[in-house]
Amino acid sequence: xxxxxxxxxxxxxxxxxxxxxxxxxxxxxxxxxxxxxxxxxxxxxxxxxxxxxxxxxxxxxxxxxxxxxxxxxxxxxxxxxxxxxxxxxxxxxxxxxxxxxxxxxxxxxxxxxxxxxxxxxxxxxxxxxxxxxxxxxxxxxxxxxxxxxxxxxxxxxxxxxxxxxxxxxxxxxxxxxxxxxxxxxxxxxxxxxxxxxxxxxxxxxxxxxxxxxxxxxxxxxxxxxxxxxxxxxxxxxxxxxxxxxxxxxxxxxxxxxxxxxxxxxxxxxxxxxxxxxxxxxxxxxxxxxxxxxxxxxxxxxxxxxxxxxxxxxxxxxxxxxxxxxxxxxxxxx
Amino acid sequence: xxxxxxxxxxxxxxxxxxxxxxxxxxxxxxxxxxxxxxxxxxxxxxxxxxxxxxxxxxxxxxxxxxxxxxxxxxxxxxxxxxxxxxxxxxxxxxxxxxxxxxxxxxxxxxxxxxxxxxxxxxxxxxxxxxxxxxxxxxxxxxxxxxxxxxxxxxxxxxxxxxxxxxxxxxxxxxxxxxxxxxxxxxxxxxxxxxxxxxxxxxxxxxxxxxxxxxxxxxxxxxxxxxxxxxxxxxxxxxxxxxxxxxxxxxxxxxxxxxxxxxxxxxxxxxxxxxxxxxxxxxxxxxxx
Numbered sequence: 367x368x369x370x371x372x373x374x375x376x377x378x379x380x381x382x383x384x385x386x387x388x389x390x391x392x393x394x395x396x397x398x399x400x401x402x403x404x405x406x407x408x409x410x411x412x413x414x415x416x417x418x419x420x421x422x423x424x425x426x427x428x429x430x431x432x433x434x435x436x437x438x439x440x441x442x443x444x445x446x447x448x449x450x451x452x453x454x455x456x457x458x459x460x461x462x463x464x465x466x467x468x469x470x471x472x473x474x475x476x477x478x479x480x481x482x483x484x485x486x487x488x489x490x491x492x493x494x495x496x497x498x499x500x501x502x503x504x505x506x507x508x509x510x511x512x513x514x515x516x517x518x519x520x521x522x523x524x525x526x527x528x529x530x531x532x533x534x535x536x537x538x539x540x541x542x543x544x545x546x547x548x549x550x551x552x553x554x555x556x557x558x559x560x561x562x563x564x565x566x567x568x569x570x571x572x573x574x575x576x577x578x579x580x581x582x583x584x585x586x587x588x589x590x591x592x593x594x595x596x597x598x599x600x601x602x603x604x605x606x607x608x609x610x611x612x613x614x615x616x617x618x619x620x621x622x623x624x625x626x627x628x629x630x631x632x633x634x635x636x637x638x639x640x641x642x643x644x645x646x647x648x649x650x651x652x653x654x655x656x657x658x659x660x661x662x663x664x665x666x667x668x669x670x671x672x673x674x675x676x677x678x679x680x681x682x683x684x685x686x687x688x689x690x691x692x693x694x695x696x697x698x699x
Numbered sequence: 700x701x702x703x704x705x706x707x708x709x710x711x712x713x714x715x716x717x718x719x720x721x722x723x724x725x726x727x728x729x730x731x732x733x734x735x736x737x738x739x740x741x742x743x744x745x746x747x748x749x750x751x752x753x754x755x756x757x758x759x760x761x762x763x764x765x766x767x768x769x770x771x772x773x774x775x776x777x778x779x780x781x782x783x784x785x786x787x788x789x790x791x792x793x794x795x796x797x798x799x800x801x802x803x804x805x806x807x808x809x810x811x812x813x814x815x816x817x818x819x820x821x822x823x824x825x826x827x828x829x830x831x832x833x834x835x836x837x838x839x840x841x842x843x844x845x846x847x848x849x850x851x852x853x854x855x856x857x858x859x860x861x862x863x864x865x866x867x868x869x870x871x872x873x874x875x876x877x878x879x880x881x882x883x884x885x886x887x888x889x890x891x892x893x894x895x896x897x898x899x900x901x902x903x904x905x906x907x908x909x910x911x912x913x914x915x916x917x918x919x920x921x922x923x924x925x926x927x928x929x930x931x932x933x934x935x936x937x938x939x940x941x942x943x944x945x946x947x948x949x950x951x952x953x954x955x956x957x958x959x960x961x962x963x964x965x966x967x968x969x970x971x972x973x974x975x976x977x978x979x980x981x982x983x984x985x986x987x
Binding site for chain 2: 382417420421422423424441442445446448450452453454455456458460461465469470472473474475501517
């Protein structure tokens with residue numbers, strides 16, 4: 367029996383001020399109880415999509431439903447069932463950790479006794495029991511992120527929206543966050559819609575991933591399906607100099623595709639260990655010198671490269687310099 | 700709606716109280732206006748103490764000063780007694796106008812979006828902005844009143860100034876504050892940068908103070924300024940509260956008509972500003 371589609375988007379489009387098309391006719395669905403990830407570089411349209419789904423941004427064209435409710439027609443009903451953990455560190459600095467949680471509970475109409483119980487449980491979940499009575503301004507960046515996750519869950523939402531939940535965290539804290547999110551999904555069946563530009567995050571955490579770039583979904587599926595799509599291992603070979611040997615490489619057995627960028631060849635191989643000797647021998651026989659050679663198992667970066675023609679890792683290096691980013695950096699110290 | 704409004708107001712006040720750097724400047728401003736401005740700019744200080752090299756007798760000087768206070772300063776015992784209501788109105792105006800900065804910051808830091816994605820009425824967000832600034836201003840108004848009583852040769856209350864007059868005066872300050880807070884909260888919700896807000900606030904609040912009788916009686920104003928001052932809600936609030944502070948019970952002092960007119964004017968001001976502010980604010984809180 368197929369699961370309920372708890373989020374559905376059909377030709378969702380967002381144009382800001384009539385000029386900037388941030389999201390362009392995207393369609394997707396999220397099943398109840400799954401972790402669905404939007405993977406893409408900065409400016410790809412991930413946050414805009416979340417904003418349309420959580421009622422912060424109007425929908426220019428198309429339609430979206432959350433828990434069966436049309437987002438444009440019934441925004442208040444949508445807000446009742448969602449939890450939102452934004453990119454920004456929004457927990458109040460001057461309030462204590464517990465006060466932030468209880469305030470959020472009150473705004474979500476959770477009875478006071480129940481709110482205290484949930485706050486205690488959530489603080490335990492995110493390992494912040496010992497810091498509950500401290501003001502948030504004394505928290506580290508990782509503690510703030512964990513508190514933020516707890517705030518998003520205090521009213522036990524049906525769907526949790528996480529916008530870049532581990533942005534700016536060190537790898538240990540990021541791993542902890544993944545653990546919390548995975549546990550929430552497994553233990554309570556919470557549906558999670560998340561955006562990220564961390565490949566490992568999407569790969570390790572999400573049941574299904576959509577790769578988005580320039581406001582368009584390029585491909586979607588489970589991480590393993592997407593990686594299979596790349597066509598096996600990828601051999602990257604750089605020659606010192608010489609003519610274009612793309613056609614020669616394509617003619618070798620077990621080579622499924624070759625892409626060339628100057629003297630760097632990206633060769634897709636179903637099984638690299640079997641094809642490697644023939645490639646090296648063939649190149650050497652032509653009198654060419656190999657400067658560098660490496661092969662990788664396919665990653666989501668390979669998938670991204672495959673569908674967009676560029677690497678996510680290169681894209682991620684161009685971080686935005688908005689006010690909140692500065693504030694974020696300040697708060698993460 | 701009420702619970703959410705109170706929850707958000709409580710949040711803002713907790714933040715305010717816990718951060719002395721945000722409370723003390725307001726208090727210092729009040730103290731400086733009362734103690735420094737009140738003494739240095741006291742108009743009766745400008746009366747010459749001698750004429751043609753002959754000293755004017757102290758009793759004559761005192762009689763001249765008393766005459767000026769009786770005719771020009773509404774019967775106040777001294778300039779600080781006259782000034783107190785004006786300084787409190789000034790504190791109210793400045794707190795309301797700059798109170799919006801917290802709202803802009805909430806928006807810039809992303810906290811505002813967490814409110815917009817919560818299942819709370821938009822009116823709660825608007826009215827909590829109004830109430831938090833009003834509560835801050837009223838506390839500062841109270842402290843200013845105390846400062847005015849404590850400074851040497853400060854506020855002199857008449858024997859007919861009792862609890863009702865005290866509550867009446869603060870109710871008038873609160874009406875002025877509420878109306879202004881509606882305007883400035885809406886402005887803060889519309890404008891998304893602190894620079895723009897500060898520029899507009901300064902454009903509004905300085906004329907609002909200087910084109911009123913907050914610091915000096917409007918009798919000395921040129922006719923055009925007097926006309927503007929006559930419809931300025933700050934002038935109305937100052938006039939009504941001065942009637943209570945200087946003369947006590949308005950009926951007893953024969954100023955009930957003026958007092959009632961001022962209060963009704965402020966009620967109208969509150970109603971109109973609440974409607975306009977709320978409409979503008981809900982528009983500003985629509986999805987992007």
